[in-house]
Amino acid sequence: MQVSFKEKIKEMLAEIGINLTDRQVETIKSYIDMLLETNREMNLTAINEEGEIWRKHVIDSLLVFCAAEISSGARVIDVGSGAGIPGIILKIYRPDLNLTLLEAQRKKIIFQEEAVAKLGLKNIKCLWSRAEEAGRLEEHREKYDVAVARAVAPLNILVEYCLPLVKVGGLMIAYKGPSVDEELKAAEKAIAILGGDQPEVWRGHLPGGEEERRLIKIKKSTKTPTNYPRRAGMPTRKPLK
Template identity: 40%
Template structure:
């Protein structure tokens, strides 16, 4: 195990969250790709390993503490940016059906890349604004959970 894995595992344990070494490896790949792509397209201001662990990964995983967050649920991530919190949730719960909603094309390109790189299945990406998607009956009231890190006021 390397320093990234050690730090991540320690911080997970502090919050009574536990994941397999295989999933730890996926998070390490994710962090590496995030930093690489970020140098080209500015995905996030958070680029230090410990900050990525705490502010991107651990914060994203907190919904796992809720019993209702279980297998087979449908989750939408609004304004996902670099994939937070949706992709960390998907790594830990591969059986969820995940929809990532992101309006910025260059971020969508990263999302497609990281989903392929991590071999994640049952992930849809919608390249559109949340307030547009919110009016579409195909998506409206169609999810068990809707998650977001930070979004502006949504006029829907």
């Protein structure tokens, strides 16, 4: 990696108050190389230019630390993790996190497992499961301090995937674009049913461009009723409203 490119990345990160060590930059670069190589045969990302992956995947993922305080050693689950974004990026930046990558497609889990092994990441689990099923398992239900989800589903569906996994007092964080008002309104009833408080919205933009970003934060104040999440597919077919 050229020094000038590395410095450009660090400058963009500095805009959001994030500092990566050279080793962290190299680890993320190794992950990106794996992502691009595998992407030739498997659809992991629509972005195939390294600089844009840094900006639209890596830096975008790290915006969560601008929006919320995540305590040392927190148990975090990345719901619908895909190729491991944002979870793997969060783990490289914050090695103290106890991370679970939740993904329903087996081929993506296989990629995650290979990436985690090659990058030497510890205290990270790749869980092959649908969110509706994981949310009913004793070892995962209401066990996480934070659930994050990026580009997975509309908010009224997403809360049924995430909130059952979050412990009371914990936090769900959804990565979104600028138009969140309609999603928030449509999700009001679902959030209340599933134990969430009134959402808070962090508003910012992606360095190196004009893209606006919104991170929706929902604190969990009460336990999720035992009949949620509903069986696999139901949150998508019949969202709570």
